[in-house]
Amino acid sequence: MLLSMTGYGRESQNYQDKTISVEIRSLNSKFTDIKLKIPAKYKDYENDLRRLLAERAERGKIEFTLEIKSIHGDDDFALNMPLFKRYASELRKIAEELHISQADIFSAVLRLPNVIATDTENIDEAEWEAALQTTYKAIAHFDAFRQAEGQAMENELQQRVQNILAGLPLVDPHQEERVSRVRQRMYQNLEEYLGKDKIDENRFEQEILFYLEKMDITEEKVRLEQHCNYFLQELASPDIAKGRKLSFISQEMGREINTLGAKAYSSEIQRLVVQMKDELEKIKELVANTI
Numbered sequence: 001m002l003l004s005m006t007g008y009g010r011e012s013q014n015y016q017d018k019t020i021s022v023e024i025r026s027l028n029s030k031f032t033d034i035k036l037k038i039p040a041k042y043k044d045y046e047n048d049l050r051r052l053l054a055e056r057a058e059r060g061k062i063e064f065t066l067e068i069k070s071i072h073g074d075d076d077f078a079l080n081m082p083l084f085k086r087y088a089s090e091l092r093k094i095a096e097e098l099h100i101s102q103a104d105i106f107s108a109v110l111r112l113p114n115v116i117a118t119d120t121e122n123i124d125e126a127e128w129e130a131a132l133q134t135t136y137k138a139i140a141h142f143d144a145f146r147q148a149e150g151q152a153m154e155n156e157l158q159q160r161v162q163n164i165l166a167g168l169p170l171v172d173p174h175q176e177e178r179v180s181r182v183r184q185r186m187y188q189n190l191e192e193y194l195g196k197d198k199i200d201e202n203r204f205e206q207e208i209l210f211y212l213e214k215m216d217i218t219e220e221k222v223r224l225e226q227h228c229n230y231f232l233q234e235l236a237s238p239d240i241a242k243g244r245k246l247s248f249i250s251q252e253m254g255r256e257i258n259t260l261g262a263k264a265y266s267s268e269i270q271r272l273v274v275q276m277k278d279e280l281e282k283i284k285e286l287v288a289n290t291i
Helices: 039-059 081-098 107-109 124-193 201-215 218-235 241-261 268-287
Strands: 007-015 018-027 032-037 061-069 076-080 116-117
Touching: 007 116, 007 124, 018 039, 018 116, 032 039, 039 061, 061 124, 076 218, 081 107, 116 268, 124 201, 124 241, 124 268, 218 241
Parallel strands: 032 061
Antiparallel strands: 007 018, 018 061, 076 116
16 A cells, blocks of 8 residues: 555534634655644643654654634633733834824734733643544544545556566667677778778677677666566555655666666667656656655
């Protein structure tokens, strides 16, 4: 099973005269990065929520939002009147002294720290349990989203790797052709430079063998096929967190494809190599978005 690093989940439920809402979003990230947006009264439970998300989300940039709203619209908040009056008085004095308009003093005071204070009383255990159950349900939706995305990505990854494997047998006909072409070109160059009578045929054959050894791409093809099969094997494994391993395997695939291109000496093989590289880049993009 493959999990996408991108996910979304939301759940709401009523508790007494309140609505508890939980929303979870995740984006790509090399590491686990959890950001919480929770009411002040839930600060004591912040570590519990972080642990829960770290265990279930595995990896990614995770944004968690917990909202508690009154069903009747009378959310707990209070206006700190003594502080409001003190701020307003001081601002009026400054405005009069500097001859500045006092029209916006009211809205300015409301934006100052601690003028509007939310209720920070401790929550009871039953409310925390309701918030926790809502969180579990949101995580379930979040997981379902990532599994659906992951399945689509797994299907595409399988197809991309199979496309690379399908390109390997197409290299064979051009492999022999390029050998005869390189041999002929080298002989013609020697003939033009030294003259046909001065060519040492035995020495030429030895040099050709040495040169063809450096051109041989059999090992690269075998290793690329092995890496592709290993990738498919890991893709089908029951492990959930396998994005990093798949990334490492795709890097090895890239090395073999690049070496094939460097040793190609054939426009047709180069064309096949370009197609393989295109498939590999799409594989890397997909793997980068997996857990």
